[in-house]
Amino acid sequence: MDAVQDEAAGKRARGLDRAFEILDFLRQKRQALKPNEIAAQIGAPRSSVYELVNLLLQHGILEFTGGEGRVYLGRKLYFLGAAYENHFDFTRECEATLEQLADETRETAQFCMLDGNRYTVVRMREGARPFRISTDVGQSVPIPWTASGRLLVAHLSDQEILNFIPPQDFRLPNGEWLEPQTFIAEVRQAEREGLFTFNSIVDSFTHCFAVPVRGEEGHAAATLCLVTPRDDGIANRDRYLDCLKKAAAGLEHAPARPKRG
Amino acid sequence: MDAVQDEAAGKRARGLDRAFEILDFLRQKRQALKPNEIAAQIGAPRSSVYELVNLLLQHGILEFTGGEGRVYLGRKLYFLGAAYENHFDFTRECEATLEQLADETRETAQFCMLDGNRYTVVRMREGARPFRISTDVGQSVPIPWTASGRLLVAHLSDQEILNFIPPQDFRLPNGEWLEPQTFIAEVRQAEREGLFTFNSIVDSFTHCFAVPVRGEEGHAAATLCLVTPRDDGIANRDRYLDCLKKAAAGLEHAPARPKRG
DNA sequence: ATCATATGTACGCTATATTGGACATTGATG
DNA sequence: CATCAATGTCCAATATAGCGTACATATGAT
Known part of the structure; x- marks a missing residue:
């Protein structure tokens, strides 16, 4: 209901929340980043970010681009967004x-x-x-x-x-x-x-x-x-x-x- | 690497995987559905789907539309897709x-x-x-x-x-x-x-x-x-x-x- | 050579997310 | 009225996902 849950420190974050945090962050940056950079800049554990990035890559939600292991938003997001646009x-x-x-x-x-x-x-x-x-x-x-x-x-x-x-x-x-x-x-x-x-x-x-x-x-x-x-x-x-x-x-x-x- | 992981029965599914399964399913159907219907049609536990749908609603990845608690792809997906389209x-x-x-x-x-x-x-x-x-x-x-x-x-x-x-x-x-x-x-x-x-x-x-x-x-x-x-x-x-x-x-x-x- | 930083991988612990099932409600049907 | 199906909520049990940490490698600075 409220959006005041990530204030409490020391809690483990849910994968879904972290995943969308990564996606939003890449959107803001508007450029491909290495998983390591993402982890550092959003203040998330590196191991978690690596795991999530790999999962998202498998789903086509993220894509390798820009070389050196950098990732950015993937084609699947384009398809999903197009479906939204088509509906509304x-x-x-x-x-x-x-x-x-x-x-x-x-x-x-x-x-x-x-x-x-x-x-x-x-x-x-x-x-x-x-x-x-x-x-x-x-x-x-x-x-x-x-x-x-x-x-x-x-x-x-x-x-x-x-x-x-x-x-x-x-x-x-x-x-x-x-x-x-x-x-x-x-x-x-x-x-x-x-x-x-x-x-x-x-x-x-x-x-x-x-x-x-x-x-x-x-x-x-x-x-x-x-x-x-x-x-x-x-x-x-x-x-x-x-x-x-x-x-x-x-x-x-x-x-x-x-x-x- | 391979897409042969959900074949193994009896295993618990990861939230992220289920979440994107829901999104893909809605895209295929091209219409808003009730969480219950989604659960039945993709063969996922109802309680899991309700939990995930609520999480996705909070993120704006899903939206209520069509009444009766039906949900469809959300505005956030449009934004993410637009960012992809802008990049490539x-x-x-x-x-x-x-x-x-x-x-x-x-x-x-x-x-x-x-x-x-x-x-x-x-x-x-x-x-x-x-x-x-x-x-x-x-x-x-x-x-x-x-x-x-x-x-x-x-x-x-x-x-x-x-x-x-x-x-x-x-x-x-x-x-x-x-x-x-x-x-x-x-x-x-x-x-x-x-x-x-x-x-x-x-x-x-x-x-x-x-x-x-x-x-x-x-x-x-x-x-x-x-x-x-x-x-x-x-x-x-x-x-x-x-x-x-x-x-x-x-x-x-x-x-x-x-x-x- | 030595140190520091950046990057990716591997693994075990434990907090917790997923799940089955119980429960409540509604509406349709016989 | 009894029954059944559809829908949503709640909860405890446990499989596991997230995390800290250690490790491996590369690069560049001192």
């Missing part, structure tokens, strides 16, 4: 929506979701500007660092939010501490208004717009975002929000909805 | 190649790979015909049923092939038994000629063409295929093979090659 068929409409958004605004448009208890950009379309703004797709980012984050946790109670977000994620990239109560207040505001915008926390020159894409349960299953230069964002605020809301409305029947349900 | 960046060129092939031949073009010890269609492009031929993408099929199968195992020795392919996969869909030695002879022939074509085993009206897409190690990392009506296939054999070979040559620098290696 949001990709096609999503791609079209982002393209339209980028055309209308000439700004960078993103489709974002929660990845466990963090935030991630699932799809992105760069705007048609001389200097384009882009971010890494597929990287996990602390929820409080992002505009979308305010929307993606809005269905939770205050206490649930505090339990859900890792405490250290309230430490902003510039070192400042974001008071959780401040964050929650912004969440509630975003929930009331059905949108959230701010000057980005992670850099000094962008403004971010986010609106929810509601799933079957009525809460934000995803968000659509625009990332703009601050001047442009503030100048075009109303128009941009209008584009976003229309785009989100168009998607609301696609995401997290089984294909032939 | 074959998708883009592959898509373009299939489109060109379908344009040139007006037949159905496929990009196929091994999924463990079976065969699967990774990408497909339907031809521009009044009656189009298509197959399921992402379904695992016995290697001996397919033209591509002859090419995908050609780098193995005879004995390795026999160890690699599950014995029951030599039973063809019409009930006939394909003698493994016959299959191996076809493999060697395909290896020499760098292609394989035949009237499909799985139906009575198609002809299949397959050529290898060679990876770094020099053996077939994937195949490109055309699936055609028998008449057309035989009439256009030389031209089709020419198109396939050119397309494969164009891909040979893309698949299974790390992006920024």
